[in-house]
Amino acid sequence: MPSPQGDEAALVAEFMARHGLSGLVDVHTHFMPARVLDKVWAYFDAVGPLVGTPWPITYREEEDKRLARLRGFGVVAFTSMLYPHKADMAEWLNGWAADFAARTPDCLHTATFYPEPGVEGYVRRALEAGARVFKAHVQVGAYDPNDPLLDPVWGLLSDAGVPVVAHCGSGPAPGAFTGPGPIARLLARFPRLPLVVAHMGMPEYSEFLDLAERYSEVRLDTTMAFTDFSEARAPFPRGELARLAELGLGGRVLLGSDFPNLPYPYVHQLEAIEGLGLGSEWVRAVCHTNGARLFGVPAVP
Template identity: 75%
Template sequence: MCTPSSGIGCHGSEAVGDETAAVRDFWERLGLPGLVDVHTHFMPKRVLDKVWAYFDSAGPLTGLEWPIAYREEEDRRVALLAGFGVRAFTSMLYPHKPGMAEWLNGWSAGFAARTPGCLHTATLYPEPGVERYVREAVESGARVFKSHLQVGAYDANDPLLDPVWGLLAEARVPVVMHCGSGPAPGKHTGPEPIGRLLARHPGLPLIVAHMGMPEYTDFLDLAERYGEVRLDTTMAFTDFSERFSPFPVSEGGRLADLGERVLLGTDFPNIPYPYLHQLEALERLAERLGLGDDWLRSVCYGNGARMFL
């Protein structure tokens, strides 16, 4: 059986069955109907192949050995999430240059339409026409957007995006944004530009990916200041991330206070350890900081269900 510390995927049928049973046991013990995972990746094959090749090369935005745990065909990855009991998930996808976002949005709309449990996900890039295609995505039923400031290398305060943030705030459609400076800082990552963005759009439903690592404290500050800011747990608290970006134990009280605004995210399938480990890391954190099972229930299901189910 794959183990949380193995750093390898669960490809054999027996190992997959063992992990599936362990994941289901996790949420059944908590009395939950399943999981809501707001940060999973599905994208066109040729795009995903390039993403995986980047991780394989330990590219400069990661600089780490990063074996993909679930290097499976698309239908197999969907089946794995269903087997785990994930009742709602996303197809986080993102452009790294102009001219990609609208095409990706067309693909993701089709993927959500044919994939039970997948929330219609869209993305954006600061380019002429962005307001038009974001509006079209919202009007066609997009439930969540993805913005990746590190990979896209753009400023969330780019004037081309200002009407987009207003549109999403008015429509109450959340955007999951990789805006923290982990695993490597980008030109426009960090809390300062996000603080400026939220000062202009305080009602923007912003989900800070990866708990904002490594600037955990600064992004918790923003969540306390702005009621529509949430954080997802993607890769946070895991053995992998704790090696280079440990969560400060001193912030445990604020995690408790903001418990209704912390959402389960995993980065499946692009993780270097089994899916189960994210859940075990959260359970370990809750025990260590005295957060309790109610906190775990909210993070792993309740908070996401209120937003998306």
């Protein structure tokens, strides 16, 4: 069961000590303009009937308190995953994210996009401004990743080697373009695209592991995977642990959490990763080394 939040920083520190970790790199955390985040929280407040259970926001706090929490957990690099649900929104979000990264040095400069006229231009400008990771939310945006409007974007990201974290699995509820099929078609056309599959591709874990084995630049993040909350609805198939172990040690599995929107304490994600029983070397790779190498995060003293 998830650990209590009261002494959580101490519990995270104990986890890190058990595995010889000096810091965490979390590639899937959310920081957004306040009015956008309020709407996201309202969505999760009402999502119970969709997923069959309440989804309480564990860290419903002001931005400065959320930043202090992450740093108190030993997170040395994180992201500001933000995403549009309609046209004429992404470029504005990118402006906010650039400012957030400028005043938050431990946040990887994050950007996003939507299939709309002008998308190539504002993605190019975001790259020129130093964006280091992009977010694509196929489920919320309800768009086909193979929309011709996005072809120049995938080309730009492939050429620049800048990763895109994509929510493309069908959890917590399927969308018109979720699942491995559209992403498989995308990767067949852009095989060098540095794609990070969010949530391990939940619930289509095996199919997304297949894609990671087929394409050398495909990775997966652990966001919400293996936790009690997700195992009750979309359990990770234990027969795939050997493949998961190999991919993790090969640099292809990254720590993600969904902070602050997770319905349990942050430490539970770490405990769930540990609970797979794949060993401390694997835990270190997933929780720090793989993300640090991908994004060039300096070593922690």
